[in-house]
Amino acid sequence: MQGTAVVGSQWGDEGKGKVVDVFSSKADFVVRYQGGANAGHTLVVDGKKTVLHLIPSGILHPQATCIIAAGVVLDAEIVANEIRALKQNGLIERDGQLLISDHATLILPYHRAIDAAREAALKHEKIGTTGKGIGPAYEDRASRRAILLRDLFEPDTLKAKLEKTLQEKNFLLEGYYKTNTYSVDELYSQMMTFAEELKPYRSKDTSKIVWDALQANKKVLFEGAQGTLLDLLHGTYPYVTSSSTLSGSACIGSGVGPGQIGKVVGITKAYCTRVGSGPFPTELNDEMGETLQKKGGEFGATTGRVRRCGWLDLVALKYAVRINGITNIALMKLDVLSGVDEIKFATHYEIAGKKVEDFPFSIEGLEGATPIYDSLPGWKEDISGCKTLEELPKNAIQYVQHIEKLAGCPIDVVSVGPGRDETIWVNSLFE
Numbered sequence: 001m002q003g004t005a006v007v008g009s010q011w012g013d014e015g016k017g018k019v020v021d022v023f024s025s026k027a028d029f030v031v032r033y034q035g036g037a038n039a040g041h042t043l044v045v046d047g048k049k050t051v052l053h054l055i056p057s058g059i060l061h062p063q064a065t066c067i068i069a070a071g072v073v074l075d076a077e078i079v080a081n082e083i084r085a086l087k088q089n090g091l092i093e094r095d096g097q098l099l100i101s102d103h104a105t106l107i108l109p110y111h112r113a114i115d116a117a118r119e120a121a122l123k124h125e126k127i128g129t130t131g132k133g134i135g136p137a138y139e140d141r142a143s144r145r146a147i148l149l150r151d152l153f154e155p156d157t158l159k160a161k162l163e164k165t166l167q168e169k170n171f172l173l174e175g176y177y178k179t180n181t182y183s184v185d186e187l188y189s190q191m192m193t194f195a196e197e198l199k200p201y202r203s204k205d206t207s208k209i210v211w212d213a214l215q216a217n218k219k220v221l222f223e224g225a226q227g228t229l230l231d232l233l234h235g236t237y238p239y240v241t242s243s244s245t246l247s248g249s250a251c252i253g254s255g256v257g258p259g260q261i262g263k264v265v266g267i268t269k270a271y272c273t274r275v276g277s278g279p280f281p282t283e284l285n286d287e288m289g290e291t292l293q294k295k296g297g298e299f300g301a302t303t304g305r306v307r308r309c310g311w312l313d314l315v316a317l318k319y320a321v322r323i324n325g326i327t328n329i330a331l332m333k334l335d336v337l338s339g340v341d342e343i344k345f346a347t348h349y350e351i352a353g354k355k356v357e358d359f360p361f362s363i364e365g366l367e368g369a370t371p372i373y374d375s376l377p378g379w380k381e382d383i384s385g386c387k388t389l390e391e392l393p394k395n396a397i398q399y400v401q402h403i404e405k406l407a408g409c410p411i412d413v414v415s416v417g418p419g420r421d422e423t424i425w426v427n428s429l430f431e
Contacts, residue, residue, distance in 0.1 A: 332415040
């Protein structure tokens with residue numbers, strides 16, 4: 001049995017949470033493999049909204065075992081709060097429903113402080129970080145000085161690591177950024193509190209658990225955070241996140257081989273959004289952009305920041321299909337376009353007077369790109385009640401089929417509203 005990876009094909013916020021939630025109803029395991037609490041999934045079930053930042057969306061389905069893998073940077077306070085909220089709502093029903101890798105990197109308060117101080121120092125050249133400490137935590141992992149989840153359960157090791165790392169962190173915070181420092185005793189006491197809460201969920205080898213599940217023909221869903229264009233290596237650098245958001249990261253972060261991924265589902269919004277700084281060729285700084293923002297409820301689940309909105313960018317989408325090996329597309333928020341008279345979409349860019357069809361690898365090229373648009377007539381009808389593709393208005397069907405053709409990838413899921421039941425399954429993806 002091969003697993004299914006779900007990736008965002010744009011700048012994040014495409015609606016991965018809803019797709020993973022729906023897929024999870026049929027999954028045996030759901031694995032979060034990278035990123036941290038800088039991502040948020042907003043789920044609407046029976047009219048009730050649940051926002052998750054670290055725990056996989058599959059936690060809403062009691063039959064699914066949810067795993068936070070080694071590739072994730074874990075904020076102990078946030079995950080502890082999420083566990084409390086889920087338990088209060090009766091959404092963690094059994095032992096073993098949630099497992100957290102002992103090898104996951106911990107985010108500590110000094111990571112958040114450094115993150116925020118760096119962003120503030122950039123002034124007018126801000127990256128748009130959420131200030132959650134993601135980048136500094138991954139830096140510690142790369143420099144081999146990270147504190148791991150397993151260290152919470154070895155008090156002497158934890159204290160020794162805190163004493164060593166705070167020498168550097170406090171020097172940086174006080175001497176360079178002129179901000180508050182931290183004491184070993186303060187952080188040690190705080191971490192010990194979270195150790196007690198997280199102890200029932202720790203797992204020494206989640207990689208082996210995922211491997212065994214795949215070998216037993218279990219249905220395994222790999223869930224990432226953010227989107228393709230925020231990838232550390234292949235995104236719009238430096239306006240990117242601090243980890244790899246591509247489908248290949250599902251293997252690295254979870255600890256399984258690439259042959260274990262059979263399908264890659266690219267979650268794609270029917271228009272585009274972006275939070276924070278960075279180039280955005282199809283951005284609409286006009287009334288249409290405001291309309292998409294208001295109708296789509298485009299506010300970040302983590303920060304509450306207004307998302308920048310624009311037309312669908314097929315140059316970027318084709319790039320995402322290529323570098324992720326996307327096999328199927330889930331088209332989200334099609335309902336937001338209801339009532340738009342003319343729907344535009346970028347098919348090419350003009351850069352330095354030349355028409356190009358490939359996504360430019362350099363940030364300079366993208367900043368200088370002018371989108372070349374094609375368009376299709378819109379539709380007026382409310383489509384939220386449609387259950388099949390055939391029930392959609394003719395112009396909506398035409399738009400879906402046009403995206404499918406230009407992206408070179410089948411669209412097998414169409415979302416027509418935020419609820420679980422407001423989903424059209426063109427083809428079954430997860431049987």
